[in-house]
Amino acid sequence: MSEDRPLASFDEVRAVLAEFPGPDQAAATAAAAREGQLTKPAGALGRLEELAAWLATWQGRHPPRIERAQTAVFAGNHGVAAQGVSAYPAEVTQQMVANFLAGGAAVNQLCKVADSGLRVYELGLEQPTEDFSQAPAMDEAGCAGAIAYGMMAVEGGLDVIALGEMGIANTTSAAALCQALYGGSAADWVGRGTGVDDAGLDRKTQVIEAAVAKHRAAMTDPLEVLRHLGGFELAAILGAVLAARMARTPVLLDGYACTAAAAVLHALDPHALDHCLIAHVSVEPGHRRLLERLDKKPLLDFGLRLGEASGAVLAIPLLKAACACHGDMATFAEASVSGPA
Amino acid sequence: MSEDRPLASFDEVRAVLAEFPGPDQAAATAAAAREGQLTKPAGALGRLEELAAWLATWQGRHPPRIERAQTAVFAGNHGVAAQGVSAYPAEVTQQMVANFLAGGAAVNQLCKVADSGLRVYELGLEQPTEDFSQAPAMDEAGCAGAIAYGMMAVEGGLDVIALGEMGIANTTSAAALCQALYGGSAADWVGRGTGVDDAGLDRKTQVIEAAVAKHRAAMTDPLEVLRHLGGFELAAILGAVLAARMARTPVLLDGYACTAAAAVLHALDPHALDHCLIAHVSVEPGHRRLLERLDKKPLLDFGLRLGEASGAVLAIPLLKAACACHGDMATFAEASVSGPA
Numbered sequence: 001m002s003e004d005r006p007l008a009s010f011d012e013v014r015a016v017l018a019e020f021p022g023p024d025q026a027a028a029t030a031a032a033a034r035e036g037q038l039t040k041p042a043g044a045l046g047r048l049e050e051l052a053a054w055l056a057t058w059q060g061r062h063p064p065r066i067e068r069a070q071t072a073v074f075a076g077n078h079g080v081a082a083q084g085v086s087a088y089p090a091e092v093t094q095q096m097v098a099n100f101l102a103g104g105a106a107v108n109q110l111c112k113v114a115d116s117g118l119r120v121y122e123l124g125l126e127q128p129t130e131d132f133s134q135a136p137a138m139d140e141a142g143c144a145g146a147i148a149y150g151m152m153a154v155e156g157g158l159d160v161i162a163l164g165e166m167g168i169a170n171t172t173s174a175a176a177l178c179q180a181l182y183g184g185s186a187a188d189w190v191g192r193g194t195g196v197d198d199a200g201l202d203r204k205t206q207v208i209e210a211a212v213a214k215h216r217a218a219m220t221d222p223l224e225v226l227r228h229l230g231g232f233e234l235a236a237i238l239g240a241v242l243a244a245r246m247a248r249t250p251v252l253l254d255g256y257a258c259t260a261a262a263a264v265l266h267a268l269d270p271h272a273l274d275h276c277l278i279a280h281v282s283v284e285p286g287h288r289r290l291l292e293r294l295d296k297k298p299l300l301d302f303g304l305r306l307g308e309a310s311g312a313v314l315a316i317p318l319l320k321a322a323c324a325c326h327g328d329m330a331t332f333a334e335a336s337v338s339g340p341a
Numbered sequence: 342m343s344e345d346r347p348l349a350s351f352d353e354v355r356a357v358l359a360e361f362p363g364p365d366q367a368a369a370t371a372a373a374a375r376e377g378q379l380t381k382p383a384g385a386l387g388r389l390e391e392l393a394a395w396l397a398t399w400q401g402r403h404p405p406r407i408e409r410a411q412t413a414v415f416a417g418n419h420g421v422a423a424q425g426v427s428a429y430p431a432e433v434t435q436q437m438v439a440n441f442l443a444g445g446a447a448v449n450q451l452c453k454v455a456d457s458g459l460r461v462y463e464l465g466l467e468q469p470t471e472d473f474s475q476a477p478a479m480d481e482a483g484c485a486g487a488i489a490y491g492m493m494a495v496e497g498g499l500d501v502i503a504l505g506e507m508g509i510a511n512t513t514s515a516a517a518l519c520q521a522l523y524g525g526s527a528a529d530w531v532g533r534g535t536g537v538d539d540a541g542l543d544r545k546t547q548v549i550e551a552a553v554a555k556h557r558a559a560m561t562d563p564l565e566v567l568r569h570l571g572g573f574e575l576a577a578i579l580g581a582v583l584a585a586r587m588a589r590t591p592v593l594l595d596g597y598a599c600t601a602a603a604a605v606l607h608a609l610d611p612h613a614l615d616h617c618l619i620a621h622v623s624v625e626p627g628h629r630r631l632l633e634r635l636d637k638k639p640l641l642d643f644g645l646r647l648g649e650a651s652g653a654v655l656a657i658p659l660l661k662a663a664c665a666c667h668g669d670m671a672t673f674a675e676a677s678v679s680g681p682a
Contacts, residue, residue, distance in 0.1 A: 038447075045645060046644025095679060096380070102676065104676045109665035109669045113658060114658070194385070195385075304389070305387065325447045330443070335445045335446075340536065
């Protein structure tokens with residue numbers, strides 16, 4: 001990270017990963033000490049207490065705070081959409097980006113409720129990835145460039161960043177990534193995405209199974225898996241996760257496609273996602289299976305399957321609540337409340 | 342509800358229940374029609390879509406909105422605390438009320454995050470209920486009076502009301518209510534509350550088992566169950582649930598004690614809680630079992646066991662998110678987004 005030019009190769013991505021900061025133990029210790037003094041039975045705020053400690057640990061400060069939240073939605077197009085794997089035509093990616101910019105999408109409304117900024121990043125929508133049923137989705141320079149682009153989305157001074165994606169056919173890419181990373185059959189990882197019918201689901205499953213088999217020998221490491229089966233917006237999400245770690249910005253990951261992109265990093269280093277929360281578990285069946293592999297417990301189980309960071313943004317107020325309780329509650333001493341008898 | 346004086350008898354409570362308004366089908370139909378036009382795959386917002394439709398149905402208007410949220414915390418003392426069923430001494434109820442009024446408790450911080458008003462209602466803390474291991478907790482006039490007091494907490498013009506309680510020993514009361522309403526043994530319904538040790542848990546279980554047996558013959562209907570085993574703050578919660586239905590104000594119920602109070606109404610009329618959501622499932626084991634009996638799915642599973650409406654308030658932003666998406670997203674036509682191919 002000593003250079004100003006964007007990453008241009010996977011070796012440079014690995015070099016960033018090697019520099020990853022670990023947890024801030026001093027902040028974690030300070031959080032635990034304060035938590036025990038607050039006017040409630042020990043542990044009574046459950047996951048809110050865990051979240052406050054986790055935020056302190058990964059923001060590297062105590063008390064933690066969520067004042068400046070940012071949401072980043074990465075949009076990309078997928079050559080594999082030509083195989084009829086989605087219920088929607090590929091031009092919907094561009095149309096939805098216009099909808100984001102006009103303020104009409106779900107993520108816009110959710111950002112207002114959560115008081116989050118919103119940035120939308122287009123990854124050359126007129127130039128989709130290659131159709132991965134025919135050829136590797138990206139070359140190394142294109143994939144590394146998309147990672148670098150995602151890294152730039154992490155501004156300084158953010159207290160949390162919510163990540164999400166828009167890309168017709170990207171649950172096909174997500175399922176392929178998961179099959180390649182974790183094994184099993186395509187049927188284990190596939191789902192209906194935006195809502196394909198039974199015939200579409202069969203087609204999608206076959207496309208994934210065949211593509212993973214076709215590229216198997218060439219996918220010698222997780223970044224090669226991403227290059228062969230991923231997409232530009234998914235590579236950008238991976239980049240944003242990388243940059244957020246370097247910036248000590250905790251991350252909220254959205255649904256299946258977003259988590260699958262992050263899982264590539266986890267496959268490189270099992271601690272690479274320690275600064276990330278899974279905001280929700282999607283109804284896309286592969287997502288729950290993926291969360292088991294990542295050993296991550298989602299914050300919400302709301303039956304979402306929209307993407308566009310919607311579930312990640314929905315969870316921001318939960319983090320604010322954790323910080324508010326941890327930072328602003330009275331202690332037993334301050335409030336003159338008796339402890340256990 | 343045609344009289345201005347408070348309720349003074351259970352017959353009057355039953356009379357209110359008999360007047361309960363049903364769902365607003367016109368609002369529900371309008372919500373379903375709009376939902377299908379919004380720029381997302383059908384059903385992709387999962388539970389947020391259900392919540393928007395539910396809010397429209399029980400607010401009796403379309404679109405639904407959450408602009409004016411109120412939180413009501415009812416505090417009462419329990420004679421059964423003398424049996425050593427809580428980890429905390431009874432004076433903590435009063436001390437925590439002072440903490441609420443001073444702004445130092447969890448619920449104060451959560452109300453700020455959720456932009457909710459907060460009112461705390463004390464039910465004669467210097468006069469606890471009778472110790473229900475010895476005598477009925479309340480007489481009918483006292484119980485009906487507490488119900489009436491709770492009804493007054495529901496002001497006009499609220500878009501949602503979050504209900505909660507504070508009362509040392511009230512998880513003992515909650516478990517006793519559940520055993521009396523649903524059967525089983527005390528062990529099926531008891532938990533550690535604020536954190537009793539093993540000996541305290543045994544004592545609590547025995548107190549409940551004996552009290553339910555002692556009063557069994559006299560508990561001829563659910564309101565008599567409440568009178569024998571409940572508490573003033575729990576009766577007040579039941580009253581607030583009643584008044585909210587009449588006012589078309591949807592309700593967020595907090596944890597075990599709060600839900601047990603509402604369950605008394607459900608036992609009188611299985612549709613009596615149709616305007617109520619369960620905000621979260623508590624770690625108190627009886628709560629999950631109770632939600633199965635009520636056939637209610639909680640919004641959050643956050644390992645909370647604090648009470649004081651904390652979980653209910655935590656869920657308010659989720660309702661705001663549902664309203665914002667439903668009310669403010671663009672339609673496919675407005676945004677010129679293509680439908681399924």
